[in-house]
Amino acid sequence: MLKLTSLNKTFSKQSALTDITTEFPENQTTVLVGPSGAGKSTLLRSLNFLERPESGQYEFNEINIDLSKPIANKTILSVRRQTEMVFQEYNLFPHLTVLKNVMEGPVQVLKQNKNKARIEALELLKKVGLGDKADSYPNQLSGGQAQRVAIARSLAMHPDYILLDEPTSALDPELELEVLKVLLQIAKEKQSMIIVTHNLEFARQVADKVIFIEKGCILYDGEVEPFFNSENKRIKDFVSAMTFSSIA
Amino acid sequence: MWQIITNSFPQLLAAGLKYTIPLTLISFVLGLILALITALVRLSNQKGFFYIVKAIFRFYVWLFRSTPLLVQLFIVFFGLPYLKIKGIFPDGIKLEPMTAGIITFSLNTGAYCSETIRASILSIPEGQWEAAYSIGMTRAQALRRIILPQALRVSLPPLSNSFIGLVKDTSLAASITIVEMFEVSQQIAAENYQPLIMYSLVALIYAIFCTVLSWLQGYLEKVTSRYISANGGGNV
């Protein structure tokens, strides 16, 4: 269980997240939605300390952190080992083959046996439909393939949570589809995920829970269908605007 | 003329092999190590006491980049014997010419190359750090496994430039009594009164050394860039 209480984050005096209190249930998919600049990425990146919130309480499994105090390096590393980030821009390691990209974490960080890591990496690549790309370099892949490698790389760490920040925003529609299929599959297998997305159709399908953020504040935090049928004007406006923009 | 060349060529080449090449190689390797340390210190985000260490390294880079190499050689070789400190160096610091040369060339190379390495590390996108941190790497692991291998490729051409520059700069070592190639050419020219031939000949040998190094550079660039092959779409 990952739980935040009264989390605050400011960028040079400007508030990006205000009094965020929520939890991300295990074995479920939580979707973060909201207008551009709302603070979705900041919230997601705060979860594995790529951003450093100034105050609040952070609870994750047995870890319990008071964010207003200095955090031990060891604690941050331990959180990062149990969470994996998938980036909009993939951020694959360009100097390593696809296979080595997936093996890097297990071998270097988890100190797994190389052969064991290779076997599992190959399995994961097969799972995301890229069994034949193991020896390619990242720049030989399409965007959709690259993002699926990134997903395999995150799965290889057996994280408690996978954090995905607009994983398909850089992709053409047909490439987006192949990535979304993989994510739906992983969600079905009860991998805990937190996904930032602008694709509301996908959100509705994959989510067990929706969090709607606007101007750094949580405006909705709850079940999926009530969100899409909400009578709240701001949510309604957002949903219709986003649905229109995905048609256009 | 042909005889002058065939007579002096072996002597020049011997001086090159005995002094120019070792001086260049040893200084460059030491300089690179120093450059890497300097770059990492200056890029570290450690605070507190470490600030002083950072300032020292910054001063070092400034000092060696803002003074002529020839003057640096003179200070180390001719100047330091007069640096008399009671208890530590009562008789000043007297260095063998070769030692003085290696120390100066290493420090000089270190100062210049540290800037190359620092810039190449900074040129690696932030997303690479974040991806490395995200799989749980420490800063040291991220540097060693993810950032430096990519930075190496970026820094290879400018570092090769520095290396080739150093080959030629070692001719300045003649002024601190090292009998490297250029010094030998001067000695022979003084005997046979053929400065044009002698200096052209030594220039040719420098050119040969540097050309071989350029080939080596081309090869290394190919090896380190194999992941940026032409058939890729650039989706990294």
Ligand SMILES: Nc1ncnc2c1ncn2[C@@H]1O[C@H](COP(=O)(O)OP(=O)(O)OP(=O)(O)O)[C@@H](O)[C@H]1O
């Ligand atoms: N590194 C930064 N420095 C200063 N301000 C920042 C920084 N990162 C984000 N912000 C600001 O914080 C706010 C939230 O940004 P964030 O990137 O989290 O929004 P978002 O919801 O992910 O938006 P988008 O949908 O466009 O990705 C914005 O006002 C943004 O300008």
Ligand SMILES: [Mg+2]
């Ligand atoms: Mg964002």
